[in-house]
Amino acid sequence: xxxxxxVIAMKAPSDTTKYLxxxxxxxxxxVERPDVVGAIFGQTEGLLGEDLDLRELQxxxxxxxxxxxxxxxxxxxxxxxxxxxxxxxxxxxxxxxxLETIERVGxxxxxxxxxxxxxVRASKRRKIVERAKDILRDLFEEPEIESEKIAxxxxxxxxxxxxxxxxxxxxxxxxxVDESDAIIVVEGRADVLNLLRHGIKNVIAVEGTNIPKTIxxxxxxxxxxxxxxxxxxxxxxxxxxxxxxxxxxxxxxPEGKGVEDLTQKEIVKALRNKVPVEQIHVxxxxxxxxxxxxxxxxxxxSVEKPDENAVNVLKRHKEEVEGxxxxxxxxxxLNIIREVPVRDLVxxxxxxxxxxxxIVFDGVITQRVIDLAAKKNIAYLVGVRLGSVVKVPTxxxxxxxxxx
Numbered sequence: 001x002x003x004x005x006x007v008i009a010m011k012a013p014s015d016t017t018k019y020l021x022x023x024x025x026x027x028x029x030x031v032e033r034p035d036v037v038g039a040i041f042g043q044t045e046g047l048l049g050e051d052l053d054l055r056e057l058q059x060x061x062x063x064x065x066x067x068x069x070x071x072x073x074x075x076x077x078x079x080x081x082x083x084x085x086x087x088x089x090x091x092x093x094x095x096x097x098x099l100e101t102i103e104r105v106g107x108x109x110x111x112x113x114x115x116x117x118x119x120v121r122a123s124k125r126r127k128i129v130e131r132a133k134d135i136l137r138d139l140f141e142e143p144e145i146e147s148e149k150i151a152x153x154x155x156x157x158x159x160x161x162x163x164x165x166x167x168x169x170x171x172x173x174x175x176x177v178d179e180s181d182a183i184i185v186v187e188g189r190a191d192v193l194n195l196l197r198h199g200i201k202n203v204i205a206v207e208g209t210n211i212p213k214t215i216x217x218x219x220x221x222x223x224x225x226x227x228x229x230x231x232x233x234x235x236x237x238x239x240x241x242x243x244x245x246x247x248x249x250x251x252x253x254p255e256g257k258g259v260e261d262l263t264q265k266e267i268v269k270a271l272r273n274k275v276p277v278e279q280i281h282v283x284x285x286x287x288x289x290x291x292x293x294x295x296x297x298x299x300x301x302s303v304e305k306p307d308e309n310a311v312n313v314l315k316r317h318k319e320e321v322e323g324x325x326x327x328x329x330x331x332x333x334l335n336i337i338r339e340v341p342v343r344d345l346v347x348x349x350x351x352x353x354x355x356x357x358x359i360v361f362d363g364v365i366t367q368r369v370i371d372l373a374a375k376k377n378i379a380y381l382v383g384v385r386l387g388s389v390v391k392v393p394t395x396x397x398x399x400x401x402x403x404x
Contacts, residue, residue, distance in 0.1 A: 017064060019092045020118040021083040023099055029108030030072045036079065037066055039105040044098050052095060062086050063095075077105075081112065084120075092117060162196055163189070166204055167214030176201035182223040184271075185215060185247075187237055190260035191227075198264040203227075209236050211244050219245040225274055230255040242280070249274040310334065314382055315404040317360040322384075322401065327361030332379075334358060345369065349376060358382070365398060367391065 025036060041054050050056060057063035063085055070079030081099070085092045096114045104110055166173035172189035180202035186192060188205050195203045206215055218224070226241050228234035230253040241247050251274035253259050254266065262270065313334040321328055327345045329337045337356055340348050342363040349372040358380035359373065365383035367390060373381045374393035382399045392398055 016061065016086040017084045017120050018087070019085045019089070020120055021081075021085060021092065021096045021099070022115045022118060023081040023083075023096070023112050024115055025068075025070065025077070025079045025081055025105070025110060025112045027070075027077040027105045027108045027110035029075065029077065029106075031070060031077045031105045031108055031110070033068045033070055035106040036068045036070060036081065039102055039110070040066060040081075040099065043102045043104070047098055047101065048094065052091065052098075054095075057087075077108070077110075162201065163192055167212065169207070169212040169214055171204055171207060171212060171214055173204040174201035177204050177218070180222070182225070183218060184251075185219075185224055185226045185241070185245075186259050187229055187234065188260070191258070194260045194262065195227075195267065198267055200267070206237060206241075209233075209240055211237075211240050215241075216245050219247060223248050225249040225251055225271070227251045227253075227259055227271065227274075229253050229258040231258070238280075242277070247277045249276055250280050251275075310380075311404065314358070314360060314380060314399065318382060318401055318404050321360055321362045323362065325362050327359060327363070329356035330358040330360065330380075331355075332357040346372065349373065365389070365400070370396060370398070 044054055046053070054063060063083065065084070067082040068079060070077050072078075083095070083099070085095060087095065096117060099112050100114060102110065102112050162175050164173050164175055164177075165171065166177055172192045174192060174196055177183055182202060184195065184200065184203045186195065186203055186205050188207060192203050192205050195201075204215065204218070206212060224245065224247050226238060226247050226249070228238055228250070234252060238250060251270045253262055253270060257266075259267075317328050317330070317334070317336075325342045327340050327342050327348075329340070329348070331337050334357075338348075342361050345359070345361055345363070346368060349369070356376065356378065359378055360380075360382040363383055364385055364387040365381060366387040369383075370381065370389060370392060373396050378396055380397050380399060382401070382404070384401050386398065386400055
């Protein structure tokens, strides 16, 4: 219990405090702490009724000791006020609002503004979490570390701390990027960290498929090895690097693995097996020529009209399904594999494992049916008429009943 300029202030037990009101005060003149405390009690008396009277609240321990820090400068006073409360949230907010009604402190005009209301329990929980982290990290006994591994662990920890931010895009990089004549370009920060752990410091990350200008400029001055993940993401980044940067070698992680997950042995093996970029270009050119030939072959086959025997067989199937709302799935020799209702055709194409080569059905040829037929490598798709279609794959020959 404390006497504050004639005002008895009782300190609420710390374990019952729920909220802490933080406020600032500005007074047009020189005032001291007792003046502020007196104004708080005096100018709020009777304002909120007996239930929220500050003196009664302190007597019952529902309001703690009001803390005031105030200093004067150039004829004005500035300070902060803290009011601990064990009231509920609504009552605490009302009490905070009441503080802002104070207009004078001693002989001076003044203004009090509530800055925030701190949830003391939440603050304690945050402290508990942070302390628990420290305890887990520092105070639990670690399993015994073999003496020969200690030096390696220390080296890895130090190297991991060596990651820097390089260039205007602040790319994750090793400390030897500038001084080295050769650099290794990887995909992300985790890849940089892994290579640093294993002593490779001339490494920098592109951080995405949009290749940064810094990487492009470095590639003009240094020997560059692109070291990428063994997945589709790595393929995409390699494709763009080859378009915009001057890459000399390409190394890849094993299929399905990322550079960030590789052991030192795997890293060394991948870099040792790097391929000159010229070889990559040759391989890609061969693949593109092969794909072009295959596409031309498919396109040629798709535009060729069916021979007369095939037309006669398809026409017979068309006459037999017409008006019956059924679909026939045919093999390569145009023999019937299965008949299904037209309404079930889409479902059958989605789930059926039968290797049909052609379809004749008494229904409209829609984009959905065409797309499914293309996925199933259907050679002939014969229907009543063509619906609203925007794209016809080159590997499907579309025929309407009128054309037979």
